[in-house]
Amino acid sequence: MPNANKNKGDRFEREILAKCHQAGFITATRTRPGRNEDQGDILLNRAATAILQTKDVASPDWRTWLTELEAQMDAAGAGHGALVVKRRGVGGRPALHLAVMPVEMMLDLMARAGHQEISGGAA
Known part of the structure; x- marks a missing residue:
């Protein structure tokens, strides 16, 4: 029985992988399910x-998911x-894909992308 x-879940992984490829992450790959060490669903680059x-899913479980993401x-x-x-999607609106991560990690990514302004003196 299927x-x-x-x-x-497999369809959604493939959809997100296609978005990664379109965004220039050409070596992004899906991980193999059932491994002893869960490394997430998609590795964005060869170096992981x-x-x-x-x-x-219909009902988010943020606490569990963020704990699992860390592991x-x-x-x-x-x-x-x-x-x-x-x-x-609801009311005729299409589905929305959200990326959720700890704010410190997001700030690190934004800094690495050059979005910081270096202070020249007193505020």
Whole structure:
């Protein structure tokens, strides 16, 4: 008997992987399910310095997911990771894909991307 939730999750992983490729992460790959060490769902690069964990469910479980993401980052040796959560469309609006991560990690990424302003003196 096919598992509808597994199929839905696999489809969402493939959808997010395609978005990664379109955004220039050409070596992004899905991880193999069922491994002893869960490294997330998608490795953004060959070095596995960043991972994504995808979620397509009706009711979010943020506390559990963020705890799992931390363990998955450790298992992958990744310095960055995010939950990619599908907020289902309502009222004719399309679904929205959200990236969720601790704010410190987001600030680190923004600084690395050059969005900091260096202070020249007193505020």
